[in-house]
Amino acid sequence: MDGTIMSGATTAQDRPGTLPFDNSYARLPDAFFTAVDPTPVAAPRLIAFNRSLAEELGLDPERLERHAADWFSGNRLPPGALPLAMAYAGHQFGQFVPQLGDGRAILIGEVIDRDGQRRDIQLKGAGPTPYSRRGDGRAALGPVLREYILSEAMHALRIPSTRALAAVATGQPVYRERTLPGAVFTRVASSHIRVGTFQFFAARGDRENLRVLADHAIARHYPEAAGHERPYLALLDAVAARQAALIARWLGVGFIHGVMNTDNMTISGETIDFGPCAFMDRYDPRTVYSSIDHGGRYAYGNQPMIGQWNVARLAEALLPLIDPVEDKAVDLANASVARYMDLFQLRWKETIHAKTGLSEAGEDESDQQLIRDLLMLLLDGSADFTLAFRRLCDAAEDPAADAAFAELLQQPEAARPWLDAWRARLGRERATPAERAAAMRRVNPAFIARNHKVEEALRAAADHDDFSLFHALNDVLARPYDDAPGFSAYAEPPKPGEEITATFCGT
Template sequence: MTEATKTIRQPAEGLIPFDNSYARLPQQFFARADPTPVSEPWLMKFNRPLAEELGLDVDALEREGAAIFSGNRVPQGAEPLGMAYAGHQFGQFVPLLGDGRAILLGEVIDRNGKRRDIQLKGAGRTPYSRRGDGRAALGPVLREYIVSEAMHGLGIPATRALAAVLTGDPVYREKVLPGAVFTRVAASHIRVGTFQFLAARGDSDGLRTLADYVIDRHYPDAKDDERPYLALLQAVIERQAALIARWLCVGFIHGVMNTDNCAVSGETIDFGPCAFLDAYDPAKVFSSIDQGGRYAYASQPAIGQWNMTRLAETLLPLIDPDPSEAVSLANDAIAGYGPKFQQHWLSGMTAKIGLAGQEDGDLDLVQGLLALMRDQQADFTLTFRRLSDLAGDDAAEEAFMASFRDPEAILPWLVEWQARLSRETMTAVDRSEAMRRVNPAFIPRNHRIEQAIRAAEDEADLSLFEALLTVLSKPYEDQPGFAAYAEPPAPSEEVLRTFCGT
């Protein structure tokens, strides 16, 4: 067996200072799985700033990263494994899913004292792969790299991209594609589906162990609560409500909000068929596998609550020994999701239209603008960015009105908006600057992502990929050299469907 066909244990110390905790949990939580080596790994992208934040040996990883981030060499201290989980996929429960093409190398404590997972995605088969090959194609790897880093730039909790490696091996999907491996960093990869996996097996001891682990890792304040497992549920609900509100405020559509894609840490995870709105349409669906529109843009808040209800079901035996009392307490927690989401969403949306405080009627003002944007097919991102300009300069009114097919239609709303602004004390300049901090100029436009993928797949050209990463690292800043990246697609460039890539 040659080095290209077997996994090598890396003898060098210190490249990645692992401090693994998940691997010490009971065996039913995971299955040991070494990565499957590839033939010609090439490190096409390495996130040096993130590596420094994680406390890694950056210079050594730049030299040896192709072997390590492809899975050809497993660094000392790593304990590779595939995590077990279940999940509701489009509403249908599957009792065993697990990491079919992802391998958790281990964990590190970053320079801020936070525990972070390092995972290889597309590194070969695991015991959970079923009939899959455990591999990833180049396109989905580039998409996840771009969108995860874009979400970070937008200030939205999300998994991060550490590296992308081209494998030199083909991947067979509808056609033959270049293979790649993505290295993902997360607060953890524990999902609602992880709890469901144990609950479906009646593993009460395992559920308690997992809940205690999540409390220790993510929600330590819950430990001192009179009802720690209820406090855990309430804390996860709060983070999910806040997260999904932030998605909506930037026009993000996850595309596949199954419970196995819902991280209990409150991070956005799994950027498969995700997309960002161009023209505002609350019913918009991009995902090719979401044929019923279950995960449409405006449906995401309700699905978040649905997912939290599934989590609550798994925690009932821990919340209270009396089943009726446990159900009552859990129902109260779930009922709190809606008000929490509404509070986060309205706060975000009023900030987007320049309001520092809130008054009765502000919801109507926001909804009035959104209704006009829907009817006039106004671009979501550009409309709010141009409104930010208008808040500080009356001369920007023409550009703002040009966002609408019938510019005259927006005039009555503008009168209401300006009257509302007159009741606040913020200066026009300060208001405009505040709005520009929450209304990005740049998002990862779907057509730009597709252009970057096509160039990489067809021409081995990563320049568009690099340009996207550059502009998306500072989405709230005007970048004259990248002005074209702020524009919506031409009709011929519009992306109608996005794909999972598995």
């Protein structure tokens, strides 16, 4: 497959069978990245290929799949690729590290998808880079499959996320606490620009490249900010708004990212880096799964505040661009950071009202108390978060389903006062019970990536080279809002002995 770098005005559909790269990040100054080739692997073998995503990118899935083992292992680069490792910094668990960067990821290029949107294609686990900090630059099979499952599950839940294009086994081991099979993951993103990318230049006092980065981010993600009186403040506002909306949606499905460092927060507002992430089983705002989050910094209920903290770090980096007078820049940035929490509260109200069948028009303080009472009921009753809201959908249509909701609680009788108050409130809604239940089912998933089911699939793959559970799980999670009685085992919480209490980043 021969091809050349093509202009941004040309989409992949114009040249089926090629990867028409237009590598805008590679045209930025040298300080932004280091050119580096992937390291070849012993025996690449394609495990999973996302044909629908390939079509969305405007690529020829038939031809792409034929080359996938070589291209997506890094053994042979597709025509037009300009592989590079991006430089960035970041706060990791609150501690600033001025030099991070892509230690095991290589951006091979950008394509313009069939909707005219620019998308990155990146290989994770493709070998060491100058930012590897004595690491091997490789990825184990388990974490690669985990990111594949979780990123596609989030996309199916309609939550902005990076995507999984392919997973390739390398045929050679990686060495962690024990020897594990290796793999390479192909990630697609609107971009890989992070808060930490801005911090990288701000920490060096490199105002010129900071401005170049900000202008690049505006052109790529927020072109409306370019015409603003203060474009860099408009950029900050826009990033804050997307982060607020993203985290509200995380909470709505019980998702815990697990490592919300500033180098894991994208400017685009996509969920990225699915290392120790997990979906909460029993509702508890203090829930932590990440094995490295010893103090609960990134617990489920802390995520909105951490989102604001991360936005504040972006604001600090942008201060020199917001206004030449430092005090004025600080005042403007502080106001933007404060608006984040207002935006989050608005998005969270929209999310939780939709989940409980309450219209936004009917919102008042009694509604908020009703929701607080529900969450306290779930907490006190150790109820499964996802299953509780899905059963509320049935109860919204038929009071006979109240019992199925109540039985999720340790003391089922505790549900009756709340259910009575909720049903009285639903009586003020205009929608019919059937319409209300249908709307609730569109936002309350029947299926999430249950931790024990994910781990079951990963163990089968890593220990027995059996990918049947991996593929079956992906198939179920592709339709999370559909009732599928034949797959009820995927909707059930873990049984005693199946519960996963810790997840790992894979590095």
